[in-house]
Amino acid sequence: xxxxxxxxxxxxxxxxxxxxxxxxxxxxxxxxxxxxxxxxxxxxxxxxxxxxxxxxxxxxxxxx
Numbered sequence: 001x002x003x004x005x006x007x008x009x010x011x012x013x014x015x016x017x018x019x020x021x022x023x024x025x026x027x028x029x030x031x032x033x034x035x036x037x038x039x040x041x042x043x044x045x046x047x048x049x050x051x052x053x054x055x056x057x058x059x060x061x062x063x064x
Contacts (some may be wrong), residue, residue, distance in 0.1 A: 014038040
């Protein structure tokens with residue numbers, strides 16, 4: 001089980017790289033976080049694999 005981990009994602013609206021914190025103790029997460037640059041809502045999908053690697057996907061609300 002992982003603790004929190006920082007990940008860098010690219011905002012699907014403005015393209016800027018932003019840092020988010022992912023809770024590694026939860027196997028699958030889906031939540032909305034506003035971009036710290038353009039303030040648009042980003043849908044975040046985070047999944048922790050069996051070997052504790054975190055995969056993060058960021059999409060705009062229109063892509064969901």
